[in-house]
Amino acid sequence: MYPEMPIEAFLTKLASSAPEPGGGAAAALAGATGAALISMVANLTLGKEKYTAVQGEMEEARGRAESLRASLLAAIDRDAESFRRVMDAYKLPRETDEQKAARKQAIQQALRNATKAPREVVQLCREAADWSKVTAEKGNAQVITDAAIAGILADAAAQSAALNVRINLGPIGDPAFTDPLWAEIQESLEAIRIVRDEVLKFTYEKLG
Numbered sequence: 001m002y003p004e005m006p007i008e009a010f011l012t013k014l015a016s017s018a019p020e021p022g023g024g025a026a027a028a029l030a031g032a033t034g035a036a037l038i039s040m041v042a043n044l045t046l047g048k049e050k051y052t053a054v055q056g057e058m059e060e061a062r063g064r065a066e067s068l069r070a071s072l073l074a075a076i077d078r079d080a081e082s083f084r085r086v087m088d089a090y091k092l093p094r095e096t097d098e099q100k101a102a103r104k105q106a107i108q109q110a111l112r113n114a115t116k117a118p119r120e121v122v123q124l125c126r127e128a129a130d131w132s133k134v135t136a137e138k139g140n141a142q143v144i145t146d147a148a149i150a151g152i153l154a155d156a157a158a159q160s161a162a163l164n165v166r167i168n169l170g171p172i173g174d175p176a177f178t179d180p181l182w183a184e185i186q187e188s189l190e191a192i193r194i195v196r197d198e199v200l201k202f203t204y205e206k207l208g
Contacts, residue, residue, distance in 0.1 A: 002080060003073040019087065024079035024118055027160035031125045032072035034153030038065035038128065041135040041147045054138045061131050061139075068128050072121065072157075079117040079164070086110040086168075107171070114168045115181060121161035126188045129154040129195040136199050144203055151199040158192050 002010060002021055010029075014021050042062035045051045051058070089106040093099045132151035136144055162185050169178040 002076045020080040020083045021076065022083065023160060024164045025076045027118065027157045027164065028072050028075040028079060028121050030153050030160065031121055031128060031157035032069045034132065034150040034157065035065045035069035035072060035128050037146045037150040038131045038135050039069065041139040041143050044143050045140040048140060051140065057134060057138060061135055064127065065131055068124050071124055075117045075121050082114040082117055086114050111168045111172050112177065115165050118161035118164040119181065119185065122158045122185055122188050125154040125158035126192050129192045133195050133199050136203055141206065144206055148199050148203040151196045155192050155196040158189055162189055
């Protein structure tokens with residue numbers, strides 16, 4: 001639904017008082033934009049005689065970037081749908097003890113499900129960051145800044161998605177579920193940050 005919207009229409013909906021799309025959708029879109037830039041750099045490197053030695057890597061970069069872009073775009077709708085399910089769970093009746101118990105269980109399940117899309121965004125952005133480094137270091141030097149921007153967007157998208165994971169973990173209250181998941185997210189964020197910093201350092205050095 002949302003990925004097919006014109007950019008202006010999507011941003012207008014995002015800016016409105018509607019509960020969704022929200023930050024999770026924006027995070028996934030930022031990641032998809034970064035993946036698109038990786039594809040662009042690869043496309044502008046392929047077929048160039050100067051870069052004959054890296055044609056295979058650029059083909060792989062383009063293929064993976066296109067897959068990442070598709071997955072991140074799909075995450076926009078998944079994030080919105082999971083948010084709707086959380087809101088529906090909170091609206092369940094709670095007049096009797098049975099209803100209260102059923103509502104509580106529904107909320108817990110909906111919150112757990114709501115961590116899935118942003119968690120996937122973090123994972124996808126980790127790979128996107130790695131490919132931004134490959135294309136920055138080996139791709140067409142004329143578009144090195146586009147590769148660096150892809151790395152920045154991967155980091156921003158992952159950090160944003162992590163916030164959505166965190167806000168849903170809070171009410172769950174099950175350390176056996178929340179602690180390993182949050183540790184995984186933190187490890188991925190740190191890995192992405194390291195790659196982002198390396199890409200920026202390399203890019204600025206090349207720019208002089």
